[in-house]
Amino acid sequence: MSERPAPPGKGAFDRGRFLLSWFAVPSAAVAALLLGAVMMAALGADPITGYRALVSGAFGSNYALGSTAVKAVPLLLVGVGICIAFRANVFNIGGEGQIAMGGLAGAAAALIVPGLPSVALIPLVLLAGAVGGAAWGAIPGVFKAYFNVNEILSTIMLNLVAVQLMNYLLAGPMVDKSLTGSVGGLIPQTRLLSKNSWLPIVVPGTQLHLGVVIAVLVAVAAYFLLWRTSFGFRIRAVGLSRDAATYAGMPVKRTITLAMTLSGAMCGLAGSMLVFGSISHRMVTDGSLTGFTGSAGFNGIVVALFGGLNPLWTILSAFVFAGLLVGGTAMQVVTNVPSDLIVALNGLVVVFVVSLEYLRRRARAAQTAEKHQAAALGGPLPEPEPAVEVHT
């Protein structure tokens, strides 16, 4: 994965390359939406009504916009984490587990010191969430860097461990002992968390809470980290060529571990936001990871790829995909097509984006070859192509 569908850099105004780089990603989305329309029609629903319901459900009112922004928070944070890991050429598929561990760590902090004032407790629970996720991300990071364990496999295995840990903690040590469920047992959830830990609503009349602002700031910070610091340079260098980075004397193993840890921290922060920005203000489990994460750990990968693995574009991309998810519920109500359709479409977007990437790369190579040919005939020498745009 040396090349990414990054937004075009300075020399992007050749027509072919411009078209492919700017339109590859949106056309993947359009293709997925068209297939979605076909599926809707096949299931006996009117696609236009469906998509209209989706758009108005996601963006049609201030309240809808607020809900979409809140839904975008975990997608954006996970997406930023994915940007960092993928740039180091480490595939973090463990977002789901890292989100859960972050949520648990944050909730535990709020249960231990509920009395702190908001100004101290909110930063504390968010930090605890980040640390929880970082710890869960560090494990596959160390395994990958020092023991050569495929991180895709270890992160997925750790997801399976995380879900059981979550179920155990929420039904046992962290359970709310005051409430029993309909069958008489305790409901696997924490008690109502301290009011001082709740993320305050920023826009009255909507659900838009402080987490939205923090997530955007974190994305901007991640952009600066990746393209304006030597650590970020090392991450990208290791991602482009592990051998070259080793030869240049970079601490490759440490960089891989740290990239994975940081990626986990972003997911953990997302988990914390899910708990403290929730309406119930408890951490609840239905027994599955998806029940808590809303599949943000997987959807965040879609969001990051769609954002060209650039944290700034990921902000926009997270908002769009959050709209799809929020609007998907409205679509389900109107057309009776289950919102699972959106999950399926997300998968198609991923397949299309990575497939188009090859065509884009080939078009670019053809152009370079053309220019070299022109240069051989006496024209100006083309500038060397950077493997990945340095920044946008």
Place this chain on the structure above:
Amino acid sequence: MSQFFTSAILTATVASGIQLAAPFLLAALGETLGQRSGVINLGCDGIMLLGAFGAYYTALQTGSLVLAVLVGIAVGALLGLVTAVVSVTLKAEQGISGIGVYLFALGFSDLLFLKLVGTPVGINQLPALKIPLLDRIPTVGGMLFENSVLVYLAFVLVPVVAFILNRTTFGLNIKAVGENPAAADSVGVSVTLTRYATVIIGSSLAGLAGATLLIETGIFQENLTQSAGFIAVALVYFGAWRPAGVMLGALLYGLTEAVILSWKGLGIIPLSLSDLASTAPAVITVLALLTMARRFRQPAALGKPYERGA
């Protein structure tokens, strides 16, 4: 603890472990073929899901489990073709395109389930097929020789896949393409064709694994596989890309699960620690990966699309 070591319970536990191992084994054998030729199919879990749904719907409509299994295999083959186009022809990054296939199948299988079936209805079970004489061996007979035909098939495929890999031209081509595609190409072995074949056969086995899991469970539900396909991929690494090693991994996973289930049933593991105990198979797999990764080398071209002259 002592009640666990009675003949009846031990037999039942081992038998259930072997049964639990079968879907993992089928999927992992298919994945082994693909990976030996250099293609990681991370969509395995998704293919299992859609294969399971295809089998479920067929069983509901026709009442025939034979047809159900065939449809499961066909769904797997179709998704294998898609996977091959994406990872071989379009040379997509396999770690990510596989996740895309998985997400698509996760959403699509539940979408179809909710729209086409709605209320879950159970399907028939496959009768246990007792192998004459062998099933009468005390203890061992009950463990090994009273299973469904699909379980036998999974274990019979282990030597078959090993034979294909080690004793046939096709197998030599697979390994050549997975180790050094440029060299294979230069002597006239089609890298594309070989990889299409392994991915489609491998995905058919994943579809069969989904159908097997469905028939063992007796009913479809959202995310039926619970990441079984991903575990199967891990088992390929665990088994160092050899069918026998993969089988050992699948058995270890299935037996661990069965022992935990049995201990929960017997009260050896208290209810409060039940979830914690369920982490054991995954933890063991991670630790196994940790020890195996240093000892065995993966196929040299694993995950790398082949481009002539590149």
